[in-house]
Amino acid sequence: MSAEFPASDSLPVAGTAYGLGIGPGEPDLITLKAYNILQKADVIAYPALEDGVSLARQIVDPHIPEGRIEIAIRIEMGKPADPIYDAAAIEIGKHLADGKTVAVLCEGDPFFYGSFMYLFGRLAEAGHPVKTVPGVSSMMACAAQLGAPLAAKNDVLQVIPGPLDADRLREQLAKTDAAAIIKLGRHFAKVRGVINELGLTDRARYIERATLETQKMVPLGDLPADAKAPYFSMILIHRRGDAWR
Numbered sequence: 001m002s003a004e005f006p007a008s009d010s011l012p013v014a015g016t017a018y019g020l021g022i023g024p025g026e027p028d029l030i031t032l033k034a035y036n037i038l039q040k041a042d043v044i045a046y047p048a049l050e051d052g053v054s055l056a057r058q059i060v061d062p063h064i065p066e067g068r069i070e071i072a073i074r075i076e077m078g079k080p081a082d083p084i085y086d087a088a089a090i091e092i093g094k095h096l097a098d099g100k101t102v103a104v105l106c107e108g109d110p111f112f113y114g115s116f117m118y119l120f121g122r123l124a125e126a127g128h129p130v131k132t133v134p135g136v137s138s139m140m141a142c143a144a145q146l147g148a149p150l151a152a153k154n155d156v157l158q159v160i161p162g163p164l165d166a167d168r169l170r171e172q173l174a175k176t177d178a179a180a181i182i183k184l185g186r187h188f189a190k191v192r193g194v195i196n197e198l199g200l201t202d203r204a205r206y207i208e209r210a211t212l213e214t215q216k217m218v219p220l221g222d223l224p225a226d227a228k229a230p231y232f233s234m235i236l237i238h239r240r241g242d243a244w245r
């Protein structure tokens with residue numbers, strides 16, 4: 001290693017917040033850097049449902065040392081999220097001002113559609129040191145689990161959110177070589193309808209809860225017409241069927 005190579009900053013610095021990418025589900029898919037910071041952080045914060053259940057907290061459960069201060073940031077469905085992030089940033093900011101280190105758990109990668117960015121903006125604007133540790137994103141994990149390379153050569157790869165309306169979905173899908181369609185949940189039937197219309201069903205693969213024990217994956221066309229999809233699911237499509245063709 002060259003002498004100029006920057007020294008590792010895997011040891012957390014007092015008064016700093018870290019957005020830790022913790023991977024898509026399997027506890028082993030955390031980076032060494034995120035693991036090391038998690039071991040030393042004084043405070044661990046994570047997004048949670050109203051009842052306190054948190055996928056991010058569950059993913060790293062085997063790695064959390066005892067006796068840490070924990071902050072569950074409870075996102076209430078149907079309520080504006082801004083006041084929740086405002087309050088969480090104030091609570092985290094108080095710990096930072098006391099010289100504590102705070103790890104904010106982020107499923108997958110923090111800056112890939114991750115809610116951590118809302119805290120990142122607030123904490124940085126309030127003048128707190130805040131760093132982001134990248135993680136294994138669900139898109140990478142889904143491709144690996146499905147044995148479906150995402151893109152090759154000059155392919156254009158798009159990430160398409162399922163909540164887009166059918167016209168926008170059709171427009172985006174019609175012009176791309178490869179796509180990852182995320183946030184399926186209650187939008188699944190609409191997304192399937194558009195894929196069918198475009199004649200892409202035989203090139204679409206479905207996966208839910210990738211790398212978790214409850215993972216399920218099938219060719220999209222093998223699912224029953226009335227199949228439901230959870231929020232943690234994705235469809236990968238490649239126009240050539242396989243990126244290597």
Ligand SMILES: C[S@@+](CC[C@H](N)C(=O)[O-])C[C@H]1O[C@@H](n2cnc3c(N)ncnc32)[C@H](O)[C@@H]1O
Binds near residue numbers: 107108109181208
């Ligand atoms: C708000 S985005 C967050 C993405 C996350 N930051 C990442 O890097 O993977 C949530 C979407 O990511 C996808 N996702 C996240 N984890 C997943 C998993 N384990 N299996 C399948 N899809 C997943 C789903 O499409 C879900 O609706």
